[in-house]
Amino acid sequence: MKTDDLNFLDKNLSRINQAILKSLPPENFSRITEAIHYSIMNGGKRIRPQIILLMSDAIKVDVSDATVDLIAAAGELIHCYSLIHDDLPAMDDDDFRRGQLSCHKKFDEATAILAGDAIQPLSLEILTTIEDPNLSSEIKLKIINLFSRACGPKGMVEGQSRDILSENKLLSEDELDEMHYLKTGKLIEACVLCVCLLKKDIFEAQINQFIEFSRKFGLAFQIRDDVLDIIGNEEEIGKPINSDINKNKSTYPSILGVEESQKKAESLGKEAMAILKELPYETKNLESLCTLIVSRNN
Ligand code: GRG
Numbered sequence: 589m590k591t592d593d594l595n596f597l598d599k600n601l602s603r604i605n606q607a608i609l610k611s612l613p614p615e616n617f618s619r620i621t622e623a624i625h626y627s628i629m630n631g632g633k634r635i636r637p638q639i640i641l642l643m644s645d646a647i648k649v650d651v652s653d654a655t656v657d658l659i660a661a662a663g664e665l666i667h668c669y670s671l672i673h674d675d676l677p678a679m680d681d682d683d684f685r686r687g688q689l690s691c692h693k694k695f696d697e698a699t700a701i702l703a704g705d706a707i708q709p710l711s712l713e714i715l716t717t718i719e720d721p722n723l724s725s726e727i728k729l730k731i732i733n734l735f736s737r738a739c740g741p742k743g744m745v746e747g748q749s750r751d752i753l754s755e756n757k758l759l760s761e762d763e764l765d766e767m768h769y770l771k772t773g774k775l776i777e778a779c780v781l782c783v784c785l786l787k788k789d790i791f792e793a794q795i796n797q798f799i800e801f802s803r804k805f806g807l808a809f810q811i812r813d814d815v816l817d818i819i820g821n822e823e824e825i826g827k828p829i830n831s832d833i834n835k836n837k838s839t840y841p842s843i844l845g846v847e848e849s850q851k852k853a854e855s856l857g858k859e860a861m862a863i864l865k866e867l868p869y870e871t872k873n874l875e876s877l878c879t880l881i882v883s884r885n886n
Pocket of ligand 1: 631632635667669671744748771772886
């Protein structure tokens, strides 16, 4: 998915993966820890932690790189546990994830449920145990609050519930936007906002611009996801295509068509980029990510 000027993503990726690995319990401790490693250390684009690292670089946060890496690891863990539960038979019932058997297929349902259940508090535990003189307990608490709200009953869980209830129904474009904001967008927004908390002298107006950026970015990312479910290559996306159509779900392509959906993703990506350009920060790499997420093949 990368061209030469995207090498910064590789550097970040190794920081992210090291921080995640350091935060996990030993793989050989139990069947659950084996399932946890299997489901987390298995590739994945690491977009959410990438945003955290790129935002931190852009606004030059007051905390250490090690702190940023741990916050990024916590954000990715929340995403990873949502994927394990999303694949369960009671949810999307998907057999493949990131090019390998999904957790409940490789292990069993109980193990997948417990692995997901274990990863959620682990992500919060990581945040509570960060030691950095420039990260106050108050800010830590605010970050935990942000992540908890993003995945709770007014965030990811509600988005997932609406997604399940929408099977065999035709949603309007607005309903679809709202569902994806809850399901995917709020966690992306939390990743952006938690970095703003790491900078003392950032203005409220700039934080609001970053929120706008994250909403457009999150939606563009999700629309491309829907488009890839139709035009993607199974090997590259790591799971069978047409899974949304087969479940009779409303998606952007089912409402707007593939071409219009891709156009919508691209214009949101451009709008997200334009917001970044207005900010008084070095946002070049974040801007590149806006282009990448709407042209990605996985
Ligand atoms: C786990 C909080 C929680 C609630 C349970 C299962 C569930 C309710 C919610 C699932 C929400 C979900 C899976 C959202 C993500 C949708 C999405 C765009 C997944 C793909 O993300 P990528 O492309 O995947 O970033 P990789 O594999 O690259 O990390």
